[in-house]
Amino acid sequence: MIELSHIGKVYGGAARVEALKDISLSVKEGEIYGIIGQSGAGKSTLIRCINMLEAPTSGTVTVNGVELTKLKDKELREECKNIGMIFQHFNLLSSRTVYENVAFPLELQGYSKKEIKERILPILDIVKLSNRLDNYPSQLSGGQKQRVGIARALATNPKVLLCDEATSALDPQTTQSILDLLKDVNKKMGLTIVIITHEMQVVKDICDHVAVIEGGKIIEQGRVVDVFTNPKEQTTREFVGSVISHDLPDEVKAHMDLHDAWDEGTKPVVRLAFMGGSTKEPVIAGVIRRFGIEVTILFGGVDFIQEASFGHLIIALDGEKEQVRKALTYLEELQIRSEVIGYATI
Amino acid sequence: MPLFSEMMADLMWTGFLETLQMTVVSTVIAIIVGVPLGVVLVVTSKNQILENYSVNHILGVIVNILRSIPFIILMVAIIPFTRLVVGTSIGTTAACVPLTIAAIPFLARLVETSIREVDSGVVEAARAMGASPYQIICKVLLPESMPTIIDNITVLIINLIGYSAMAGAVGGGGLGDIAIRYGYQRFDGTIMLITIVILVVMVQIAQVGGDMWSRKLNKK
Ligand SMILES: Nc1ncnc2c1ncn2[C@@H]1O[C@H](COP(=O)(O)OP(=O)(O)O)[C@@H](O)[C@H]1O
Numbered sequence: 248m249i250e251l252s253h254i255g256k257v258y259g260g261a262a263r264v265e266a267l268k269d270i271s272l273s274v275k276e277g278e279i280y281g282i283i284g285q286s287g288a289g290k291s292t293l294i295r296c297i298n299m300l301e302a303p304t305s306g307t308v309t310v311n312g313v314e315l316t317k318l319k320d321k322e323l324r325e326e327c328k329n330i331g332m333i334f335q336h337f338n339l340l341s342s343r344t345v346y347e348n349v350a351f352p353l354e355l356q357g358y359s360k361k362e363i364k365e366r367i368l369p370i371l372d373i374v375k376l377s378n379r380l381d382n383y384p385s386q387l388s389g390g391q392k393q394r395v396g397i398a399r400a401l402a403t404n405p406k407v408l409l410c411d412e413a414t415s416a417l418d419p420q421t422t423q424s425i426l427d428l429l430k431d432v433n434k435k436m437g438l439t440i441v442i443i444t445h446e447m448q449v450v451k452d453i454c455d456h457v458a459v460i461e462g463g464k465i466i467e468q469g470r471v472v473d474v475f476t477n478p479k480e481q482t483t484r485e486f487v488g489s490v491i492s493h494d495l496p497d498e499v500k501a502h503m504d505l506h507d508a509w510d511e512g513t514k515p516v517v518r519l520a521f522m523g524g525s526t527k528e529p530v531i532a533g534v535i536r537r538f539g540i541e542v543t544i545l546f547g548g549v550d551f552i553q554e555a556s557f558g559h560l561i562i563a564l565d566g567e568k569e570q571v572r573k574a575l576t577y578l579e580e581l582q583i584r585s586e587v588i589g590y591a592t593i
Numbered sequence: 594m595p596l597f598s599e600m601m602a603d604l605m606w607t608g609f610l611e612t613l614q615m616t617v618v619s620t621v622i623a624i625i626v627g628v629p630l631g632v633v634l635v636v637t638s639k640n641q642i643l644e645n646y647s648v649n650h651i652l653g654v655i656v657n658i659l660r661s662i663p664f665i666i667l668m669v670a671i672i673p674f675t676r677l678v679v680g681t682s683i684g685t686t687a688a689c690v691p692l693t694i695a696a697i698p699f700l701a702r703l704v705e706t707s708i709r710e711v712d713s714g715v716v717e718a719a720r721a722m723g724a725s726p727y728q729i730i731c732k733v734l735l736p737e738s739m740p741t742i743i744d745n746i747t748v749l750i751i752n753l754i755g756y757s758a759m760a761g762a763v764g765g766g767g768l769g770d771i772a773i774r775y776g777y778q779r780f781d782g783t784i785m786l787i788t789i790v791i792l793v794v795m796v797q798i799a800q801v802g803g804d805m806w807s808r809k810l811n812k813k
């Protein structure tokens with residue numbers, strides 16, 4: 248549905264900023280794709296390239312089979328009508344009521360008053376604003392304003408919805424309700440959604456795929472479950488860590504004295520990460536039984552990424568060195584991710 | 594002799610109508626020309642929807658030149674032009690020409706500032722919806738800045754009432770003319786006072802009316 252190929256963006260002027268460097272990504276139809284990164288990473292620039300609010304300096308943008316990067320202004324404006332967008336600060340017209348704001352994109356396309364009414368009343372119903380039609384944006388809460396933004400973006404029945412930090416100005420509870428709404432329209436209307444955010448919680452809650460962007464480059468991308476269970480880059484780990492704690496808590500770490508080498512008298516400390524299905528096997532019991540070693544559970548927890556459960560356990564293995572080694576090999580062969588994070592005396 | 598004869602009342606009434614005429618004519622023309630000029634000054638500037646360096650620069654320079662000439666000098670300096678336009682350089686109609694010439698760039702700059710205050714995010718949202726530059730101007734920039742543009746027009750009207758008095762002093766008629774001729778040259782304190790009162794009331798009406806209208810449009 249969306250195909251970005253080798254996108255580069257350089258902001259000119261005295262202070263030359265290379266905001267995007269060789270970005271390629273592809274978003275499938277009906278998918279919710281998250282792009283996460285710290286402030287200044289280039290997220291907004293990237294999403295603005297998707298609907299050509301910002302023309303990339305190099306590379307091509309293809310949306311819904313049309314290569315936007317080679318269109319003329321007028322043709323581009325036509326294509327833009329198939330791409331909805333919502334914003335962090337809502338960007339509603341303050342001089343128009345809720346109804347008039349949602350009617351705005353249809354008005355631009357020259358629909359009649361009657362057609363506009365027929366199309367937008369059901370949408371205003373979906374976003375639960377049917378009782379606020381005559382209010383002005385200044386009379387609404389942040390969450391309600393974003394609902395107007397969403398209704399306005401959906402009014403033209405677009406194929407793609409772009410969200411630039413759509414929940415960053417909202418409190419956690421309102422964020423949740425907006426995310427639920429986005430998920431809902433994604434399912435019901437088969438809408439492809441691209442979400443820009445700096446909050447991993449948003450990715451965890453509704454995204455199927457995620458790309459991590461840093462310094463204008465994509466440093467990691469993949470299915471959300473994979474990235475969460477096995478983050479490769481440090482930045483990704485930090486993002487994942489902000490919602491799921493992968494590491495030992497500092498309190499535990501403090502009296503453990505982790506070493507990098509397996510010295511005499513130390514025990515391997517292993518992190519196990521397992522997805523819903525794989526937990527059926529009695530992993531810990533199996534290790535104890537097969538290798539006759541002791542297993543100490545140091546820390547553990549279960550998280551949910553959307554519907555999938557995802558657990559992690561940090562254990563220390565103690566016993567005859569050869570048997571411990573075998574146990575480690577055994578763990579590696581299982582359908583769970585295991586990783587020795589150090590050696591401790593405990 | 595009565596303090597304020599019927600003849601005097603007639604004189605004041607005529608003066609009032611002349612001031613009103615000068616103000617209204619120059620305000621209307623200034624709105625017709627100045628508001629679009631203000632819009633053009635914004636949309637042709639850097640990073641705007643119709644960025645155009647030459648147009649922006651040339652208009653900017655013209656506006657600045659006109660704005661920097663003191664009105665009293667402008668009035669005299671453009672006498673040939675005034676003759677060309679209305680056939681004469683004295684009288685109320687003739688005074689409308691320099692008033693309008695001064696009013697256009699004045700309003701254009703005020704409108705420019707008002708339009709710049711429109712949240713750039715809203716323009717961006719409209720662009721994302723595929724709005725053409727013309728639609729952005731008519732459906733976003735102007736409606737969103739309308740309350741402040743009304744305020745700008747109020748300021749303009751009040752300034753024009755003042756300037757028209759100045760125009761009156763050099764043959765333009767109106768209340769300014771009366772105040773100078775009777776109040777100043779003949780030391781008639783009553784006439785002076787009455788002219789002042791009428792001018793103050795005119796300004797008040799413009800201010801209160803403008804405020805009310807602007808507040809009614811402002812939904813922020
Ligand atoms: N219009 C612009 N002109 C110059 N530099 C810009 C412009 N917009 C963004 N940048 C720069 O590009 C980089 C990425 O910005 P942005 O995409 O807004 O990041 P993010 O949305 O991830 O916070 C930043 O260094 C920013 O300063």
Ligand SMILES: [Mg+2]
Nearest residue numbers: 290291292412
């Ligand atoms: Mg941003």
